[in-house]
Amino acid sequence: MMLNCLILGDIPNGFQNLKRFINDTSFTFLAQHCQSFDAAMPFLDTATIHLIFAGAPPPQPETLFTEEQTSMSVLVLSYPDNNPYPFYVCHEEVLFPHLTYEAFYNLVYRFYNIINMEGQQTIPPRTTDHFMIRCENHYEKIKYEDLRYLEVMDDHILLHTKDQKIATREKLDWIMAQLPLSEFMHVHRWYVVGFHHIDQLEEDHLYIGSIRIPVSRNIQPEIEKRYKKRW
Incomplete structure (x- = not known):
């Protein structure tokens, strides 16, 4: 815990x-x-x-x-x-x-x-393993364990899961409020990552699979500490 x-x-x-x-x-x-x-x-x-x-x-x-x-x-x-x-x-x-x-x-x-x-x-545990997000005229079910990272685009946000990319116009603050705070982190102006999916952490970027994601300089010390105690 x-x-x-x-x-x-x-x-x-x-x-x-x-x-x-x-x-x-x-x-x-x-x-x-x-x-x-x-x-x-x-x-x-x-x-x-x-x-x-x-x-x-x-x-x-x-x-x-x-x-x-x-x-x-x-x-x-x-x-x-x-x-x-x-x-x-x-x-x-x-x-x-x-x-x-x-x-x-x-x-x-x-x-x-x-x-x-x-x-x-005790703060109540989450009763589900997922959250629902609005995508145009329908809702998508997103499992926490499947969400690898979020990418902020010009007029929407892309949620990258293990199997697909899901676009939404929900605000980033709202999406962040749905996520377990100890498992996800806003590492760059345009990116939020799931710690359990990080494969490699470098000085100013990280890798999730083959995807290179930048890390803001002021975030680097904190993400290093969080990365070490992600399990």
Whole structure:
């Protein structure tokens, strides 16, 4: 099981290593860093985020010279079927700088055991092995395990599966919200790849079969870490 993490807001002083801690831990995955709650909602609505590390909101002009934030909250989410809202916060802890890797690991390992072993805080597993996507005047069934990569074109998106290419005019954000966050990654402006289908990872590109896919420079360090713990 992988704990999908989301950072919300600015990272306060003393927590600069948080992203590295998440990436260096074998059972945690940084799904996204969002500056606002509105930007985070597409990910929260997918029922796949386990932990939110809530930092500071972007500073306003009148608060630029006030005392800096010295703490950070970590929220554990739950997605019960009978809840009127998409999720609720079932646990919260406050973190103080300077956060060491040992303290971080002990914290997330404790949450991992709670989520994995005790049913009340477990995020429901996906009930299907596929999602449905609209293609012109019909819908196509896409199995997660068959989806190799997505290619963004001028006016549509191509989904490359093991056996076919499927064109859709759905937005990329919507498609990403249907995918398991720990198994797919937006590696380039025009490409999203499935980690289990990567055959070779190079400095600025990767291969899925014989297809060469570029990798953005700022994504390279993260994809290397994710690639190593894809199984």
